[in-house]
Amino acid sequence: MPKGFLIDMDGVIYSGNDLISGADTFIAELKKREVPFLFLTNNSQRTPRDVVNKLAGLGIEAEEKDVFTSAMATGWFLARQKPHGAAYVLGEGGLLTSLHENGYTLVTQDPDFVVVGEGRNFTLEMVNHAVDMILDGAKLVATNLDPSPKKKGWTNLGIKAIVKMIEEATGVKAFSVGKPSPVMMRVARKKLGLETAETTMIGDTMDTDILGGIQVGYRTILTLSGVSKKENLKHYAFGPDLVVGTVGDLDLDAWLAG
Numbered sequence: 001m002p003k004g005f006l007i008d009m010d011g012v013i014y015s016g017n018d019l020i021s022g023a024d025t026f027i028a029e030l031k032k033r034e035v036p037f038l039f040l041t042n043n044s045q046r047t048p049r050d051v052v053n054k055l056a057g058l059g060i061e062a063e064e065k066d067v068f069t070s071a072m073a074t075g076w077f078l079a080r081q082k083p084h085g086a087a088y089v090l091g092e093g094g095l096l097t098s099l100h101e102n103g104y105t106l107v108t109q110d111p112d113f114v115v116v117g118e119g120r121n122f123t124l125e126m127v128n129h130a131v132d133m134i135l136d137g138a139k140l141v142a143t144n145l146d147p148s149p150k151k152k153g154w155t156n157l158g159i160k161a162i163v164k165m166i167e168e169a170t171g172v173k174a175f176s177v178g179k180p181s182p183v184m185m186r187v188a189r190k191k192l193g194l195e196t197a198e199t200t201m202i203g204d205t206m207d208t209d210i211l212g213g214i215q216v217g218y219r220t221i222l223t224l225s226g227v228s229k230k231e232n233l234k235h236y237a238f239g240p241d242l243v244v245g246t247v248g249d250l251d252l253d254a255w256l257a258g
Contacts, residue, residue, distance in 0.1 A: 003198050003256055004036035006188050006218070008179075009051070011204030011226020012247055013039070019058040020225045022248010027060050029252060036192045037066070040201075042178040042208065044071035044095045044117035044143035044159075068188045070143040070178030071095040071117060075102035076187055077177050078141065082112050088133055090126060090162065091117030095143060109133075116166065116174065117143040118159050127166065134170045144178030146208070179203075180212030189218070200255070202247060204228055210240050221255075223247050 007013065013023045030037050039051065039062065046054070048064035055062045071091075075098035078085060084103045088111040089095060095117040099106065114130045134140050140163075148158030163174050177183050189199045200219040203209020204226025213220040222240035224230055225247070233239060244250050 002036070002194065003200065004038075004192050004194050005030065006038050006040045006185070006192075006199060006201045006213075007247075008201075008203035008205070008209045008226075009039055009041045010043070012202055012223050013055070013060070014058055015226065017057075019060075020223075020246055020248075022246050024059050026247045026250065026252075027062075031061075033252075035252075035256070036194065038188055038192055039067045040069075040179070040184075040188055041067075042070045042144040042146050044069060044074065044098075044178070045092045045119065046071075047094045047097050048072070050094065068184075068191060069094055069098075070184060071098040073181075073184040073187055074115060074117070074141065074143045074177045075099050075104070077183055078113060078115070079103055085112040087111050087113045087115045088130060088138065089115045089117070090119060090122045090130060091115065091143065092119040092121060110136075111138050113141050114138045114166075115141050115143070116159060116163050127162070131166060131169045134166070134172050140166065140170070140172050140174040142174040142176045142178075144208075145174075145176045146178075179208040180215060182212075182216050185212045185216045185218070189216075202250075206233070206236055206238075206240075211238065214238050221247075221250065 048067040051067045052062050052064055071094040079102040086105045086107045114133050142163045145160045147160045167173055196217045201213030202221045204223045206228050210220045210222055220240040221242045224245050
């Protein structure tokens with residue numbers, strides 16, 4: 001039975017601009033063995049080309065087909081909800097590109113959807129405009145609901161904070177497409193051509209990567225090289241199939257044989 005991996009990036013492959021130990025070797029081994037894999041990220045700002053360039057700077061060779069972002073999942077989702085629709089977007093490059101590629105028109109009035117992604121260039125005036133559109137009937141979609149890391153000096157509020165503000169102002173709850181949503185998890189698996197039992201999700205975050213994998217029946221591996229800490233796992237009612245320090249610590253032979 002073929003097996004493959006969906007692999008989170010920040011906290012698994014790199015931390016900020018630094019390669020996580022063993023990540024390059026792990027990816028090289030997957031390629032050598034022709035094990036299917038897909039880099040999976042909730043970051044909707046970057047295009048697949050942006051991701052490939054970042055990986056190249058860390059010594060990892062990848063192609064655009066190896067990348068699946070929450071922006072790509074959002075474009076896929078909207079195109080199936082309302083083909084050739086219109087969207088007002090609070091977001092940047094990767095999201096704008098994905099919506100365009102999926103046949104969506106970007107508008108400033110009367111949209112079918114208000115779509116919220118990561119970004120630093122939209123203003124409170126734009127948020128207020130989005131609120132009015134939703135109160136007029138536009139549907140609210142978020143690429144993901146990742147929280148702020150709550151670090152001093154962090155210059156990005158976090159998409160969850162922006163979405164919560166809009167939800168409070170409108171009384172409308174956003175539909176989130178990115179991890180842990182089954183939408184993104186299932187579309188990513190299908191892109192690899194794998195069945196549920198053949199798919200493993202590797203991530204560093206219990207609330208997105210691991211929860212997302214468990215909800216759709218994938219095997220899951222948690223790395224301790226990012227957000228989640230071993231001492232905090234006891235607070236969750238669910239758990240990964242395996243916990244490793246870094247992805248480089250994974251015994252690939254044993255996992256693929258299991």
